[in-house]
Amino acid sequence: MLCSQDSSQAARCLxxxxxxxxxxxGLERVPAEMPVSAVTLDLSHNQIEKLEGGAFEGLYRLETLRLAHNLLTAVQPGAFRNTSGTLLQHLDLSSNQLRVLEPHYFQDLPGLKxxxxxxxxxxRVESxxxxxxxxLRKAYLSHNLLTDFPFFSIQEHNYPHLSMLDLSSNRLPKLPLEDISKLxxxxxxxxxxxxxxxxxxxxxxxxxxxxxxxxxxxxxxFRQEHTCLAYGIKRVRFFRNDRYSETCNLTAMIGLLKLQxxxxxxxxxxxxxxxxxxxLSGQHVTFLWVSPTQEYVAPPGNNDSLxxxxxxxxxxxxxxxxDSGIYWCIAQDLQRQRNETREVNVTVVPHPGHELHESFNTGFTTLLGCVVSxxxxxxxLYLTPCRCPPCRKASAPATATSSKGNEAGAGSAQSSILTPTPPASTEGPGRKVSTNKHVVFLEPIKEQQNGRLRAGPVQRAGETDSIMSVFSDTPIISP
Incomplete structure (x- = not known):
């Protein structure tokens, strides 16, 4: 087995x-014996001319196979049979002398990516x-001699993961646009x-x-590298030759233009x-655009922006x-007295950096506003001046008779607000007493200051718990 024998091939392998x-x-063929534990096999820069059937038999763990820079002209049927199959993901056959891709070349590689x-x-590439x-995810066929490619054979259900097909630097004279538009x-x-x-x-x-x-x-x-042969003699760049594109009759490609x-x-x-x-088509057809600002635009345009x-x-x-908004195109055929219109809604999206800057400013302004509020x-709540009258000293308990005589007094009414123990009866007309709460809540007193009730005489000056209990159920709502 290679790398375990004293042979000329083993001496040149690692x-x-x-x-x-x-x-x-200096290999002219794929070695007959190789370690079955190989995951990566590199046979590049040799003189191998063909891959014979069963050339990689027994390499059940193979994931990467490199055969670049050889003299390959053909791949015989079954060349990749009995290999890792679904595990082989990377196959490099670049820089060889292959001329035609036959249907049997890659039939035993369902896991190739x-x-x-x-x-x-x-x-030629067979269909x-x-x-x-x-x-398959990526296929590189650039720098070959292709004059045609079977685009019709590439369907989504056959290649659900395909995201790159490189056919650049070939000899394609014309593209089957109908097949390409269906990809x-x-x-x-x-x-x-x-x-x-x-x-x-x-x-x-x-x-x-x-x-x-x-x-x-x-x-x-590769914008600058898209070129074409104009009038059979002059090679021009697609995106820099507005003079040539002006002669195009886009109405002949209505099916393709629906892509927009x-x-x-x-x-x-x-x-x-x-x-x-x-x-509409013909030399009598004229076009006119109407911008979102109700500005009429005709060839060659109104200013430097349109x-x-x-x-x-x-x-x-x-x-x-x-420039965002609805653009209307009006096509007129004056000879046949016909006209058609089409609208296109244009949305100008700001660059990501500008959008991030704007969102940051908006968020910072909102946060600053909340903090100030x-x-x-x-x-x-805490710094508004409150000029309260001096608190009166607690008077001696009143008799039932004097209590009745002063039932309309303001002092007894307001002192009940701060009294932890509810009184047994109503203290005045229209004033309600709740015996289910720890603190008595009276109806609003008309006398106010800055939107807050003006504190009245405290019945027992040492009881701070009764004051805190009044406001314990009152939420502070910030704007």
């Missing part, structure tokens, strides 16, 4: 735990070449098509423009293009908060 590395070992095939000589890769959005956002041999086409221009508006990384990260929702969001300071979708093309598209050069309430 075993470390569950890693077997035979890079630049990442497939690297860039820098080969691939001219079922990736059919068995139900766990799941997760695939469209990760579909890289820059540096191809595309012929300039209005429908393709519209699709890429739509992807840019939605912020797809496949366009925004009636509501469009754009970050502040960034450009956005609004399309006028209509069934630019309009002859094909009916309206470009907001640098979106501002005041609480301080004012406390000052009102």
């Amino acid at each position: 075993c470390a735990s569950d890693i077997l590395s035979c890079t630049a070992a 990442e497939l690297l095939l860039f820098n080969n000589r691939i001219v 079922r070449a990736l059919a068995g890769l139900s766990s 799941p959005l997760s695939v469209q956002s990760g579909l890289y098509l820059h540096n191809n041999s595309l012929v300039c086409d209005c429908s393709m221009y519209t699709l890429l423009l739509h992807w840019e508006q939605r912020g797809f990384a496949s366009v925004t990260e 929702n009636s509501s469009v969001s754009v970050k502040a300071g960034e450009p956005v293009v609004l399309h006028c979708v209509t069934t 630019k309009m093309f002859t094909n009916g598209s309206l470009k907001i050069v640098a979106a501002r908060a005041e 609480l301080v004012l309430v406390l000052m009102y």
Whole structure:
């Protein structure tokens, strides 16, 4: 077994735990015997020309297989049979000489997540070449010789996890836009098509423009590298040649233009293009836009903030908060006496940093307001001056006769407020006594000061408990 025998191959390989590395070992074929405990196998930078059936048999723990920079021209049926199967997640076949991806190449790898095939000589991908890769997340096929790709074979139920398909730097002359528009959005956002041999086409221009508006990384990260061949001789950049795009008749791509929702969001300071979708076509069709401020916009635009093309598209050069609102497009065919309208709701979203700053200011202002209100309430309760008359000395117990004579007296009425023991009878007309409470609560006394009852004579000056008990059930409510 490799790494356990004194052989020329073993001397050029390195075993470390569950890693077997035979890079630049001069191998012309996959070694016959390898440790079954290998999780990572690196056979890159060798002269291996083909993968034979059962080449990795017995490697039931294999998760990563690297075969980059070899001379591979074919993968025979069953090459990955009896390997780890669902465990193998990373397969690197880049920088080889593969020409056609056959359906049997990857049929025994249902757990594969990442497939690297860039820098080969691939001219064709069979429609079922990736059919068995139900766990596939990323596929790299850039820097090949592809002139076509079976987009129709990529459906969401077959590849639910696919989020990147790199077809850049190939020789694709034209894109099947109908098939591409049916791809799941997760695939469209990760579909890289820059540096191809595309012929300039209005429908393709519209699709890429739509992807840019939605912020797809496949366009925004390689914006300057999206080029096409105009008029058969001149290579131009998609997003820097407004003169060419003005000649596009976007009405021919109504089905594709439906991808643009009636509501469009754009970050502040960034450009956005609004399309006028209509069934009208011909040289007699004219377009007009109405902004949210009831301003009429016609080609070439009104000012530096709004630019309009002859094909009916309206470009907001640098979106501002005041640009938010409903935009109306009016298409008119004067010869046939027909007109159509379309509305687009534009929302300008502030940058995350600005939004965070605003929310911080709002929260700080609210907190400061609460603190000030609480301080004012406390000052009102404890620092408001109260000029109370001097307390009278406790008088001797009165007789029943004198009590009746003074039943309307104010002193006895107010002193009952602070008396811990309720009296046995009503002390005055209209004044109620509750025998179910520890403290007697009387009806409000008309004489007030600053909204508080003016304290009356205390019957027993030493009893502070009775004063606290009066306010113990009264909540303090701050505004």
